[in-house]
Amino acid sequence: MTTATLSRPAAETPNQESVSLAPLQAVIFDWAGTLVDFGSLAPTQIFVEAFACFDITITLAQARGPMGLSKWDHIHQLLQEPAIGQQWQARFGRAPTREDVDAVYARFMPMQIAKVGEFSAPIDGAPQVLAWLRARGLKIGSCTGYPREVLAQLLPAAAAAGIAPDHVVAGDDLSAGGRPGPFMALANVLALGVGDVRACVKVDDTVPGIEEGRRAGMWCVGLTLSGNEVGYSPQEYAQAPADEVEARIARADVKLRQAGAHHVIRSVKDLASVLHTIAADMRAGRMPG
Structure with a gap:
C-alpha cells in the first residue's frame, strides 16, 4: 500500500x-x-509467539480479541477463553493461574520490546x-x-x-x-x-x-x-x-x-x-x- x-x-x-x-x-x-x-500488528503476532513458547496454539483472531487492554490483562483474558484454557489444562494438567499469566507475560515482554520498533x-x-x-x-x-x-x-x-x-x-x-x-x-x-x-x-x-x-x-x-x-x-x-x-x-x-x-x-x-x-x-x- x-x-x-x-x-x-x-x-x-x-x-x-x-x-x-x-x-x-x-x-x-x-x-x-x-x-x-x-x-x-506488533502486539498481535507476539501474543501468538509467546503462547507458542508454552506449546499453546492461538490464532491471530484470538490474539486480537482483548486488544486495548494492558498486556498482562490481555494475556489473562486469553487464558480465560475456553479453547485456550482447555489447551492449557491438557498441557499442564490444571487450569491456568495468575502465576501462569505472569509466566506468559515474562515471555511476551522481551519479544515485544525487541519487535516493537519494527512497527513504529x-x-x-x-x-x-x-x-x-x-x-x-x-x-x-x-x-x-x-x-x-x-x-x-x-x-x-x-x-x-x-x-x-x-x-x-x-x-x-x-x-x-x-x-x-x-x-x-x-x-x-x-x-x-x-x-x-x-x-x-x-x-x-x-x-x-x-x-x-x-x-x-x-x-x-x-x-x-x-x-x-x-x-x-x-x-x-x-x-x-x-x-x-x-x-x-x-x-x-x-x-x-x-x-x-x-x-x-x-x-x-x-x-x-x-x-x-x-x-x-x-x-x-x-x-x-
Missing part, C-alpha cells in the same frame, strides 16, 4: 480551516492501530494531523496498553517520524489500572491541564479504548480500517478484494458504535471533519454524555 503525502488532514476543506475548533481543548490518541502500526511507522496522515491540531491550539495526549518498557523502544522511533504527543500514559503506569476503566484518559486530562473532560476527544481503534473514553466523559471516535478490528497488514490491505474490505469495515463500525463511539471513521487522517462536527455540536449545547 502506498503512503500518500498530505498537506492537510483528509476531508477538510479550505473553508473549514478558518473555522474554530473551540471549545475543544484536547485529543487523546491510542497508539498501535491509531497513530502507528497500521493493522495493530506512522499511519498515513498521522504526523500531519498532530501538526494540524497543534496549529489550532489543541493539546495532544495519548495512552496505550503497551507497558512503559515497550514504549521506551517505540517513542524515540515514532518521534523521529513526527509522532510525539504532549503526554503519554503506558498500560502499567497507574496503580488504578488500565482500560476499560477511565484512568489513563483522565491521567492525560490532569497532565495536560484540561479544564473540562467534555472538551476532550478520545480516538481509538479498540472496544476497551472506546469504553475508556466514554467512562471518562469524553467524545469518542472509533477507527476501523487502520486498526485492530479490521486487522489488515498494509500488504494484505493492498491485495484484499474491495467487497471484503468493505465488509470488514462495516463489522468494525458496528462493533465500535456498540461500544459507545460517537463517530467512526476509517483512519486518523479522516479526523479533521469529525472534530469540526463535534466542536459545532458543543457550541450548540450538545455534550458527549
